[in-house]
Structures are given as C-alpha cells and as structure tokens.
Amino acid sequence: MKKLKIPEKTIERLPLYLRRSEKLHAMGENSVTSQKFVRDLPGINSDNLRKDLSYFGNYGKKGNGYDMSRLIKELRNILKLNKETHVALVGAGNLGTALLTHQDFNRWGFRITVAFDNRPKVIGNQIGGILVEPIQDLESTVRKKKIEAGMIAVPADSAQSVSDSLTSAGIKGILNFAPTLLDVPDEVKVKQVDITSTLKELNYYLQE
Amino acid sequence: MKKLKIPEKTIERLPLYLRRSEKLHAMGENSVTSQKFVRDLPGINSDNLRKDLSYFGNYGKKGNGYDMSRLIKELRNILKLNKETHVALVGAGNLGTALLTHQDFNRWGFRITVAFDNRPKVIGNQIGGILVEPIQDLESTVRKKKIEAGMIAVPADSAQSVSDSLTSAGIKGILNFAPTLLDVPDEVKVKQVDITSTLKELNYYLQE
Numbered sequence: 001m002k003k004l005k006i007p008e009k010t011i012e013r014l015p016l017y018l019r020r021s022e023k024l025h026a027m028g029e030n031s032v033t034s035q036k037f038v039r040d041l042p043g044i045n046s047d048n049l050r051k052d053l054s055y056f057g058n059y060g061k062k063g064n065g066y067d068m069s070r071l072i073k074e075l076r077n078i079l080k081l082n083k084e085t086h087v088a089l090v091g092a093g094n095l096g097t098a099l100l101t102h103q104d105f106n107r108w109g110f111r112i113t114v115a116f117d118n119r120p121k122v123i124g125n126q127i128g129g130i131l132v133e134p135i136q137d138l139e140s141t142v143r144k145k146k147i148e149a150g151m152i153a154v155p156a157d158s159a160q161s162v163s164d165s166l167t168s169a170g171i172k173g174i175l176n177f178a179p180t181l182l183d184v185p186d187e188v189k190v191k192q193v194d195i196t197s198t199l200k201e202l203n204y205y206l207q208e
Numbered sequence: 209m210k211k212l213k214i215p216e217k218t219i220e221r222l223p224l225y226l227r228r229s230e231k232l233h234a235m236g237e238n239s240v241t242s243q244k245f246v247r248d249l250p251g252i253n254s255d256n257l258r259k260d261l262s263y264f265g266n267y268g269k270k271g272n273g274y275d276m277s278r279l280i281k282e283l284r285n286i287l288k289l290n291k292e293t294h295v296a297l298v299g300a301g302n303l304g305t306a307l308l309t310h311q312d313f314n315r316w317g318f319r320i321t322v323a324f325d326n327r328p329k330v331i332g333n334q335i336g337g338i339l340v341e342p343i344q345d346l347e348s349t350v351r352k353k354k355i356e357a358g359m360i361a362v363p364a365d366s367a368q369s370v371s372d373s374l375t376s377a378g379i380k381g382i383l384n385f386a387p388t389l390l391d392v393p394d395e396v397k398v399k400q401v402d403i404t405s406t407l408k409e410l411n412y413y414l415q416e
C-alpha cells in the first residue's frame with residue numbers, strides 16, 4: 001500500500017465516511033449501496049466514494065453494497081484511530097477551554113495531555129482536568145512527553161511563533177484555529193479550522 | 209452575472225483569497241503574480257486562482273499581476289461583506305462562549321445579536337454583551353429580529369431539532385459545529401465546522 005499516492009481530498013473525506021457508516025450502522029443498516037451511502041454527504045457522489053475506497057482495497061460486494069461494520073473497522077484502521085494520540089493545546093482562552101472540555105475527542109483516542117498559555121491569570125488553572133503551563137515550558141514539556149500533535153488557539157499575531165516552537169519540539173501535525181496561514185517545515189502537516197472564512201463563504205449564499 | 213453556475217469549490221476559496229490579498233497588501237505588495245499569490249495557499253495552484261476569479265470579471269492586467277487593493281474590494285463585494293449579517297447562536301456552552309466573544313467576526317460585519325440555550329443556569333447570563341435567552345423563544349425572536357444566519361453549538365443529539373427551529377423561523381444559512389449532518393430544506397445552506405473530523409484527517413498524516 002503506497003500511502004503517498006493517495007490524494008489529500010480522499011483523506012479529507014474518510015472521516016466523513018466513518019461518521020456516515022457509524023450512523024447507518026447505529027440505525028441497523030448493515031449493507032448499504034454507494035448511492036444511499038452518499039445521500040447525506042453534501043458535495044460527495046457515489047463515484048467519489050468508490051474511487052476513494054478503492055485506494056484501500058475492495059470493500060463492496062457486487063450488488064450487495066458496502067458492509068457497514070467492516071467499513072467502520074477498516075476506516076478506523078486507515079485513519080489509525082485505534083491508538084491514542086497525545087495533543088498539546090496552546091492558548092487556553094474561550095476556544096481553548098472549549099477544546100479542553102470537548103467530549104467528542106476522547107472516543108477517537110485524541111487526548112489533550114498538556115496546555116499552555118502566556119497569561120499569568122490563566123497559568124496554573126486546571127481546565128478539563130489539565131493544568132495550564134507557562135508557554136516558556138512548551139518545547140521542553142512537549143519533547144519530554146512525546147506529544148505528537150498541537151492545537152493552536154492563540155490570536156493570529158502569535159500563531160506563527162507558537163507553530164515554530166511546536167515544530168522545533170518535534171510535533172508533526174498542527175490543527176490551527178488562528179485566522180492566519182502558518183509556515184512550517186515540509187514534514188509537518190497543518191490543517192486549518194477557519195471559522196471566519198467559513199462564515200464568509202456562507203454569507204455569499206445568504207445574500208443570493 | 210449568473211451566480212448559480214459558480215462552483216461551490218470556487219466560493220470556498222474566495223475567503224482564502226481575501227485573507228491572502230489583505231496580508232500581501234499589508235506587507236506593501238500592490239501588484240502580485242498568480243504564482244506568488246498562491247504560494248501560501250496549500251492545495252491551491254495559480255490555475256485555480258485564475259479560473260476562480262474569471263467567474264467574476266477580469267482582475268489581472270497581462271504581465272502585471274493582480275492589483276491587491278482592487279482584488280480586496282472586489283472579493284468583499286462578491287462575498288457581500290459590506291453589509292451587516294445578523295447571526296443567532298444556539299448553545300452557550302464553552303464553544304458558544306468562544307464564538308460570542310470571538311473578535312474576528314465583527315470586522316467582517318458578522319454580528320451575533322441573539323443567543324439561546326436550554327439550561328436554566330445559563331439562561332439570563334450576559335456573554336460578550338449578549339443575553340442568553342431560553343430556547344423556547346428561538347423561533348419568535350429570530351423571526352422578529354430578522355436574523356439571517358444561525359450557528360449551532362449544541363451537542364450532536366439536539367442539533368437536528370435546533371436546525372428545524374432555525375429554518376422554520378426563516379433562517380437561510382447555518383454554520384454547524386455539532387458533529388452530525390443536518391437535514392435542511394433545499395433553500396438553506398449549511399456549512400459544517402467539523403473539528404473532530406479534521407483531527408482524524410490530521411491523524412492519518414501523523415502516523416505515516
């Protein structure tokens with residue numbers, strides 16, 4: 001299996017397939033056609049689905065549709081969701097607090113194990129069971145605890161310097177909530193969660 | 209200008225072009241080639257840019273690159289960011305609080321003017337200057353105040369019923385933070401901000 005050849009757009013759709021297959025499975029559907037499967041997935045058609053899954057093997061039996069429990073298991077495997085991933089959060093403001101207390105991460109094995117801030121009134125607080133540490137300790141703590149991913153929830157103008165600290169501490173993946181694009185080494189993957197841009201996009205349709 | 213023919217992917221990229229052109233403009237760049245423009249935009253190449261902008265008119269002078277101040281103005285126009293959009297927030301938990309106090313919305317004309325929750329301990333609180341009202345009042349208040357968009361920041365299992373209330377009150381756009389896909393009438397546009405799915409996607413690259 002040559003992972004490097006799989007398009008980024010395919011990887012982006014896999015978590016949506018996982019969510020959809022879990023929902024169908026919970027509804028008691030065990031064998032689902034590609035047409036039915038994509039019905040609630042906006043912007044994805046059954047050709048996308050078949051093409052995407054073909055990168056990872058042969059999931060559907062001809063005429064029988066896809067086996068939901070098998071698909072769930074395989075998607076979890078492909079996305080490596082069967083082991084724990086340790087995450088560092090930087091920026092324990094309102095958004096950071098929401099992330100620290102978010103219930104949906106744990107069941108997928110994502111554990112925010114350390115949190116950092118630069119504000120004296122926040123440092124030392126426990127949020128969601130996690131102690132907020134001073135930003136100066138970021139590199140040494142991340143290195144020592146072998147943290148694999150970072151979430152950046154700081155204002156736009158400090159996001160790049162936080163990103164630099166995370167990557168120099170060896171982090172390989174960043175989820176960036178700051179409304180700015182980060183400059184990172186090639187081996188580091190950044191995903192942007194850009195709420196304001198999504199709102200602007202929605203605004204286009206509102207005014208039509 | 210036939211808006212209906214513009215691909216969704218194009219609309220999705222316009223806010224990124226706006227952010228990029230503002231940054232270049234702030235750096236003192238007034239005329240920028242498409243190659244340079246897309247350099248910091250992951251997954252977007254100069255062909256995408258030219259094609260996308262061609263839907264809205266002719267922005268670049270041959271050999272001169274794009275005029276940043278003109279592009280900023282036109283993108284704001286296309287995305288209709290020169291008027292205020294009134295937004296209702298549903299769910300005033302940690303994420304809702306982060307959204308109510310988020311500084312980046314105001315400068316784009318997005319104003320959260322009403323907020324709702326169903327928990328007695330939250331109803332009546334002022335968050336970011338906005339009073340949290342009981343969820344029972346959602347439909348009448350949204351209708352009366354002519355709110356145009358909704359943000360759903362409630363748990364997954366109540367997101368669909370909140371969405372139903374918003375759309376029956378006449379809302380035409382929803383930004384959904386709940387990890388579930390919503391079933392809405394055709395004329396309503398939903399954008400999903402799916403933090404857990406983005407984290408799963410990032411996880412794929414982490415483990416490579």
